Amino acid sequence: MMTERALLIAGVDEAGRGPLAGPVSAAAVILDPACPISGLDDSKKLSPARRATLERAIQEHALAWAVAWASVEEIDRLNILHASLLAMQRAVAALPIQPERILVDGNRCPDFAVETQAIIGGDGLVPAIGAASILAKVARDRLMVQMEQDFPGYGFVGHKGYPTRAHLEALRRLGPCAAHRRSFGPVRALLESTTGGMMHRLTP
Incomplete structure (x- = not known):
């Protein structure tokens, strides 16, 4: 008897809505149900060392992942909410495998071609969103460290x-x-x- 294939579900989250400087980042992650990753959570609840460890695990074991950005200029032109939604759209578009359903942290969703659901506090409730939260946060923090050299x-x-x-x-x-x-x-x-x-x- 054949078992039904699980839906490809992407978790999506952003990092960097509150800062006064730097771009906003977003990540999209499709986890592998056959390879669960222990410890996924809201990135803000994790230490930098734990986030770095989980970043490597996500990149190695997820079915697909991507990080994308909206620039400072786009934030100023669109406002931070719409720039964040744009970064989320870019992250999903960059996935090497396109999802069949998308779960987004927060109360607003970008427009996607598949079923999408916003989940308040999703980064602490849904492992795929937690994974996206971690990738977005680590990528943005890394960029801001590099930015210190320029400014x-x-x-x-x-x-x-x-x-x-x-x-x-x-x-x-x-x-x-x-x-x-x-x-x-x-x-x-x-x-x-x-x-x-x-x-x-x-x-x-």
Whole structure:
């Protein structure tokens, strides 16, 4: 007797909606039911070392995975919600195997050609979404560490672009750089009050 094949279900999540700098990332993951990965969870609940370990496991054992981005310019043009949805669409489109159903963390879904469901808190409830959360978070953190080399002095290695006290102090001291999201309040306020001196940092 033949057993029915399981649906190819992709979990999708983003990372980086809250920061003042850097792109937003998204990942899509189709897990292999025959090869479960232990410990998948909301990436925010995991240590950096645990996320790195799980990233390798996901990349090695998932049926398919992909990470995609929406740029700072797209965030400023579209707003962060729509840029996040765009990054999710790009992640799914980049999968080497296309899913038959998509589960998205949160309360909003991008438009996809297959059945899609938004699940609030899905990164802690659905392993495939948790896996996507981990890939998106690790990829974005890695990029922000690299960005410190292009824009030294802001402390991107530590805060990854989030509005910490240290980041806000550096922003006031140095002015915004090209990595900053100009549509976000603290950055926009500085740009509106600034003349000349700070503007040179707006190119890499």
